[in-house]
Amino acid sequence: MIALSLTSEGNEHGVGSSGGHGPSAPPDLKDLARQWSSELRRADVHPFLITAMVQRISLHIERQFVDIARSHGLGAGDLRVLLALARSGPEYALRPTELFRQLLITSGAVSKQVERLVALNLVRRATHPSDIRIQLVVLEDAGHQIARHAMETIISSFCGLQSLDTQQSNEIAAALKLLLTTVESASDLTEGGKRE
Incomplete structure:
Protein backbone atom coordinates (compact mmCIF):
# COMPACT_ATOMS: atom_id res chain seq x y z
CA MET A 1 0.00 0.00 0.00
CA ILE A 2 1.04 3.58 -0.62
CA ALA A 3 1.45 5.58 2.58
CA LEU A 4 2.56 9.09 3.45
CA SER A 5 4.39 9.84 6.67
CA LEU A 6 5.84 13.03 8.02
CA THR A 7 8.02 11.31 10.58
CA SER A 8 11.78 11.37 9.98
CA GLU A 9 15.10 11.90 11.67
CA GLY A 10 16.06 15.48 12.45
CA ASN A 11 14.35 18.34 14.19
CA GLU A 12 10.75 19.33 13.72
CA HIS A 13 11.61 22.01 11.19
CA GLY A 14 13.42 19.56 8.94
CA VAL A 15 16.79 21.26 9.39
CA GLY A 16 19.57 18.95 8.29
CA SER A 17 17.12 16.41 6.89
CA SER A 18 17.36 17.33 3.21
CA GLY A 19 19.23 14.15 2.45
CA GLY A 20 22.33 15.93 1.18
CA HIS A 21 20.60 17.74 -1.68
CA GLY A 22 22.60 20.58 -3.17
CA PRO A 23 21.47 24.21 -3.01
CA SER A 24 19.93 23.98 -6.51
CA ALA A 25 17.86 20.89 -5.71
CA PRO A 26 14.11 21.35 -5.15
CA PRO A 27 13.04 21.39 -1.49
CA ASP A 28 12.04 18.14 0.15
CA LEU A 29 8.26 18.29 0.33
CA LYS A 30 8.09 16.38 3.59
CA ASP A 31 10.45 18.93 5.12
CA LEU A 32 8.12 21.71 4.00
CA ALA A 33 5.12 19.85 5.39
CA ARG A 34 6.85 19.30 8.74
CA GLN A 35 7.69 22.99 8.91
CA TRP A 36 4.06 23.96 8.35
CA SER A 37 2.91 21.35 10.86
CA SER A 38 5.18 22.91 13.45
CA GLU A 39 4.13 26.44 12.52
CA LEU A 40 0.45 25.51 12.78
CA ARG A 41 0.83 23.70 16.10
CA ARG A 42 0.92 20.14 14.77
CA ALA A 43 -2.01 20.59 12.42
CA ASP A 44 -2.61 17.83 9.87
CA VAL A 45 -0.91 19.12 6.72
CA HIS A 46 -1.39 16.06 4.53
CA PRO A 47 -3.65 18.03 2.13
CA PHE A 48 -0.72 20.40 1.56
CA LEU A 49 1.72 17.51 1.07
CA ILE A 50 -0.55 15.78 -1.43
CA THR A 51 -1.19 18.91 -3.48
CA ALA A 52 2.51 19.84 -3.46
CA MET A 53 3.42 16.35 -4.73
CA VAL A 54 0.78 16.51 -7.47
CA GLN A 55 1.99 19.94 -8.57
CA ARG A 56 5.61 18.80 -8.78
CA ILE A 57 4.67 15.65 -10.68
CA SER A 58 2.55 17.67 -13.10
CA LEU A 59 5.51 19.95 -13.84
CA HIS A 60 7.71 16.98 -14.78
CA ILE A 61 4.96 15.42 -16.89
CA GLU A 62 4.16 18.64 -18.74
CA ARG A 63 7.82 19.34 -19.49
CA GLN A 64 8.30 15.92 -21.07
CA PHE A 65 4.99 16.14 -22.93
CA VAL A 66 6.05 19.51 -24.34
CA ASP A 67 9.34 17.94 -25.48
CA ILE A 68 7.44 15.17 -27.30
CA ALA A 69 5.18 17.73 -28.99
CA ARG A 70 8.15 19.89 -30.02
CA SER A 71 9.89 16.88 -31.54
CA HIS A 72 7.00 16.83 -34.03
CA GLY A 73 7.01 20.60 -34.52
CA LEU A 74 3.85 21.07 -32.46
CA GLN A 162 7.98 2.35 -17.41
CA SER A 163 10.21 1.27 -14.50
CA LEU A 164 7.17 0.64 -12.27
CA ASP A 165 6.00 -2.95 -12.06
CA THR A 166 2.36 -3.95 -12.54
CA GLN A 167 1.51 -3.95 -8.84
CA GLN A 168 3.05 -0.52 -8.31
CA SER A 169 1.26 0.86 -11.35
CA ASN A 170 -2.08 -0.51 -10.19
CA GLU A 171 -1.63 0.87 -6.66
CA ILE A 172 -0.67 4.31 -7.93
CA ALA A 173 -3.54 4.34 -10.43
CA ALA A 174 -6.00 3.39 -7.68
CA ALA A 175 -4.68 6.10 -5.35
CA LEU A 176 -4.83 8.71 -8.10
CA LYS A 177 -8.37 7.66 -9.01
CA LEU A 178 -9.41 8.19 -5.39
CA LEU A 179 -7.67 11.56 -5.37
CA LEU A 180 -9.29 12.63 -8.64
CA THR A 181 -12.74 11.56 -7.45
CA THR A 182 -12.25 13.44 -4.17
CA VAL A 183 -11.07 16.64 -5.89
CA GLU A 184 -13.76 16.58 -8.58
CA SER A 185 -16.50 15.89 -6.01
CA ALA A 186 -15.33 18.87 -3.97
CA SER A 187 -15.25 20.98 -7.14
CA ASP A 188 -18.83 19.95 -7.95
CA LEU A 189 -19.92 21.08 -4.50
CA THR A 190 -18.20 24.45 -4.70
CA GLU A 191 -19.59 25.09 -8.18
CA GLY A 192 -23.14 24.15 -7.22
CA GLY A 193 -22.95 20.78 -8.94
CA LYS A 194 -22.60 22.35 -12.37
CA ARG A 195 -19.84 21.90 -14.91
CA GLU A 196 -19.00 23.64 -18.12
Whole structure:
Protein backbone atom coordinates (compact mmCIF):
# COMPACT_ATOMS: atom_id res chain seq x y z
CA MET A 1 0.00 0.00 0.00
CA ILE A 2 1.04 3.58 -0.62
CA ALA A 3 1.45 5.58 2.58
CA LEU A 4 2.56 9.09 3.45
CA SER A 5 4.39 9.84 6.67
CA LEU A 6 5.84 13.03 8.02
CA THR A 7 8.02 11.31 10.58
CA SER A 8 11.78 11.37 9.98
CA GLU A 9 15.10 11.90 11.67
CA GLY A 10 16.06 15.48 12.45
CA ASN A 11 14.35 18.34 14.19
CA GLU A 12 10.75 19.33 13.72
CA HIS A 13 11.61 22.01 11.19
CA GLY A 14 13.42 19.56 8.94
CA VAL A 15 16.79 21.26 9.39
CA GLY A 16 19.57 18.95 8.29
CA SER A 17 17.12 16.41 6.89
CA SER A 18 17.36 17.33 3.21
CA GLY A 19 19.23 14.15 2.45
CA GLY A 20 22.33 15.93 1.18
CA HIS A 21 20.60 17.74 -1.68
CA GLY A 22 22.60 20.58 -3.17
CA PRO A 23 21.47 24.21 -3.01
CA SER A 24 19.93 23.98 -6.51
CA ALA A 25 17.86 20.89 -5.71
CA PRO A 26 14.11 21.35 -5.15
CA PRO A 27 13.04 21.39 -1.49
CA ASP A 28 12.04 18.14 0.15
CA LEU A 29 8.26 18.29 0.33
CA LYS A 30 8.09 16.38 3.59
CA ASP A 31 10.45 18.93 5.12
CA LEU A 32 8.12 21.71 4.00
CA ALA A 33 5.12 19.85 5.39
CA ARG A 34 6.85 19.30 8.74
CA GLN A 35 7.69 22.99 8.91
CA TRP A 36 4.06 23.96 8.35
CA SER A 37 2.91 21.35 10.86
CA SER A 38 5.18 22.91 13.45
CA GLU A 39 4.13 26.44 12.52
CA LEU A 40 0.45 25.51 12.78
CA ARG A 41 0.83 23.70 16.10
CA ARG A 42 0.92 20.14 14.77
CA ALA A 43 -2.01 20.59 12.42
CA ASP A 44 -2.61 17.83 9.87
CA VAL A 45 -0.91 19.12 6.72
CA HIS A 46 -1.39 16.06 4.53
CA PRO A 47 -3.65 18.03 2.13
CA PHE A 48 -0.72 20.40 1.56
CA LEU A 49 1.72 17.51 1.07
CA ILE A 50 -0.55 15.78 -1.43
CA THR A 51 -1.19 18.91 -3.48
CA ALA A 52 2.51 19.84 -3.46
CA MET A 53 3.42 16.35 -4.73
CA VAL A 54 0.78 16.51 -7.47
CA GLN A 55 1.99 19.94 -8.57
CA ARG A 56 5.61 18.80 -8.78
CA ILE A 57 4.67 15.65 -10.68
CA SER A 58 2.55 17.67 -13.10
CA LEU A 59 5.51 19.95 -13.84
CA HIS A 60 7.71 16.98 -14.78
CA ILE A 61 4.96 15.42 -16.89
CA GLU A 62 4.16 18.64 -18.74
CA ARG A 63 7.82 19.34 -19.49
CA GLN A 64 8.30 15.92 -21.07
CA PHE A 65 4.99 16.14 -22.93
CA VAL A 66 6.05 19.51 -24.34
CA ASP A 67 9.34 17.94 -25.48
CA ILE A 68 7.44 15.17 -27.30
CA ALA A 69 5.18 17.73 -28.99
CA ARG A 70 8.15 19.89 -30.02
CA SER A 71 9.89 16.88 -31.54
CA HIS A 72 7.00 16.83 -34.03
CA GLY A 73 7.01 20.60 -34.52
CA LEU A 74 3.85 21.07 -32.46
CA GLY A 75 2.70 22.73 -29.28
CA ALA A 76 1.44 20.62 -26.39
CA GLY A 77 -2.16 21.69 -27.00
CA ASP A 78 -1.92 20.75 -30.68
CA LEU A 79 -0.67 17.28 -29.81
CA ARG A 80 -3.51 16.80 -27.32
CA VAL A 81 -6.00 17.48 -30.12
CA LEU A 82 -4.35 14.83 -32.31
CA LEU A 83 -4.37 12.31 -29.45
CA ALA A 84 -8.05 12.95 -28.74
CA LEU A 85 -8.91 12.38 -32.40
CA ALA A 86 -6.70 9.28 -32.67
CA ARG A 87 -8.50 7.54 -29.80
CA SER A 88 -11.98 8.50 -30.96
CA GLY A 89 -12.58 5.43 -33.10
CA PRO A 90 -12.28 4.27 -36.70
CA GLU A 91 -13.65 7.51 -38.18
CA TYR A 92 -11.11 9.59 -36.24
CA ALA A 93 -13.49 12.54 -36.19
CA LEU A 94 -15.01 14.66 -33.42
CA ARG A 95 -17.19 17.74 -33.18
CA PRO A 96 -15.37 20.83 -31.89
CA THR A 97 -17.62 20.76 -28.81
CA GLU A 98 -16.53 17.20 -28.09
CA LEU A 99 -12.91 18.25 -28.37
CA PHE A 100 -13.04 21.14 -25.92
CA ARG A 101 -15.06 19.12 -23.42
CA GLN A 102 -12.60 16.24 -23.55
CA LEU A 103 -9.57 18.50 -23.33
CA LEU A 104 -11.10 20.77 -20.64
CA ILE A 105 -10.25 23.94 -22.54
CA THR A 106 -12.29 26.72 -24.12
CA SER A 107 -13.90 26.53 -27.53
CA GLY A 108 -11.71 29.43 -28.64
CA ALA A 109 -8.54 27.54 -27.73
CA VAL A 110 -9.72 24.49 -29.67
CA SER A 111 -10.50 26.64 -32.72
CA LYS A 112 -6.98 28.09 -32.74
CA GLN A 113 -5.37 24.67 -32.34
CA VAL A 114 -7.51 23.18 -35.10
CA GLU A 115 -6.62 26.05 -37.44
CA ARG A 116 -2.90 25.43 -36.86
CA LEU A 117 -3.33 21.70 -37.47
CA VAL A 118 -5.36 22.32 -40.63
CA ALA A 119 -2.55 24.55 -41.94
CA LEU A 120 -0.11 21.70 -41.27
CA ASN A 121 -2.36 19.20 -43.09
CA LEU A 122 -2.69 17.12 -39.92
CA VAL A 123 -6.46 17.53 -39.62
CA ARG A 124 -9.26 18.81 -41.84
CA ARG A 125 -12.69 20.25 -41.29
CA ALA A 126 -15.67 18.39 -42.72
CA THR A 127 -19.43 18.18 -42.44
CA HIS A 128 -21.17 15.18 -40.92
CA PRO A 129 -22.17 12.73 -43.69
CA SER A 130 -25.76 12.48 -42.45
CA ASP A 131 -26.27 16.05 -41.20
CA ILE A 132 -24.61 18.99 -42.96
CA ARG A 133 -25.34 21.22 -39.95
CA ILE A 134 -22.79 19.30 -37.90
CA GLN A 135 -19.15 20.29 -38.32
CA LEU A 136 -16.38 17.76 -37.67
CA VAL A 137 -12.63 17.83 -37.16
CA VAL A 138 -11.15 14.84 -38.96
CA LEU A 139 -7.69 13.38 -38.39
CA GLU A 140 -5.51 13.11 -41.48
CA ASP A 141 -3.06 10.24 -42.02
CA ALA A 142 -0.05 12.42 -41.16
CA GLY A 143 -1.72 13.52 -37.91
CA HIS A 144 -2.58 9.92 -37.08
CA GLN A 145 1.03 8.87 -37.50
CA ILE A 146 2.20 11.63 -35.14
CA ALA A 147 -0.41 10.70 -32.54
CA ARG A 148 0.51 7.02 -32.64
CA HIS A 149 4.23 7.77 -32.39
CA ALA A 150 3.66 10.13 -29.47
CA MET A 151 1.52 7.60 -27.60
CA GLU A 152 4.06 4.84 -28.21
CA THR A 153 6.68 7.12 -26.64
CA ILE A 154 4.43 7.87 -23.67
CA ILE A 155 3.73 4.21 -22.88
CA SER A 156 7.33 3.07 -23.38
CA SER A 157 9.60 5.81 -21.98
CA PHE A 158 7.80 8.65 -20.26
CA CYS A 159 9.04 10.23 -17.01
CA GLY A 160 10.50 6.90 -15.88
CA LEU A 161 7.03 5.41 -15.37
CA GLN A 162 7.98 2.35 -17.41
CA SER A 163 10.21 1.27 -14.50
CA LEU A 164 7.17 0.64 -12.27
CA ASP A 165 6.00 -2.95 -12.06
CA THR A 166 2.36 -3.95 -12.54
CA GLN A 167 1.51 -3.95 -8.84
CA GLN A 168 3.05 -0.52 -8.31
CA SER A 169 1.26 0.86 -11.35
CA ASN A 170 -2.08 -0.51 -10.19
CA GLU A 171 -1.63 0.87 -6.66
CA ILE A 172 -0.67 4.31 -7.93
CA ALA A 173 -3.54 4.34 -10.43
CA ALA A 174 -6.00 3.39 -7.68
CA ALA A 175 -4.68 6.10 -5.35
CA LEU A 176 -4.83 8.71 -8.10
CA LYS A 177 -8.37 7.66 -9.01
CA LEU A 178 -9.41 8.19 -5.39
CA LEU A 179 -7.67 11.56 -5.37
CA LEU A 180 -9.29 12.63 -8.64
CA THR A 181 -12.74 11.56 -7.45
CA THR A 182 -12.25 13.44 -4.17
CA VAL A 183 -11.07 16.64 -5.89
CA GLU A 184 -13.76 16.58 -8.58
CA SER A 185 -16.50 15.89 -6.01
CA ALA A 186 -15.33 18.87 -3.97
CA SER A 187 -15.25 20.98 -7.14
CA ASP A 188 -18.83 19.95 -7.95
CA LEU A 189 -19.92 21.08 -4.50
CA THR A 190 -18.20 24.45 -4.70
CA GLU A 191 -19.59 25.09 -8.18
CA GLY A 192 -23.14 24.15 -7.22
CA GLY A 193 -22.95 20.78 -8.94
CA LYS A 194 -22.60 22.35 -12.37
CA ARG A 195 -19.84 21.90 -14.91
CA GLU A 196 -19.00 23.64 -18.12
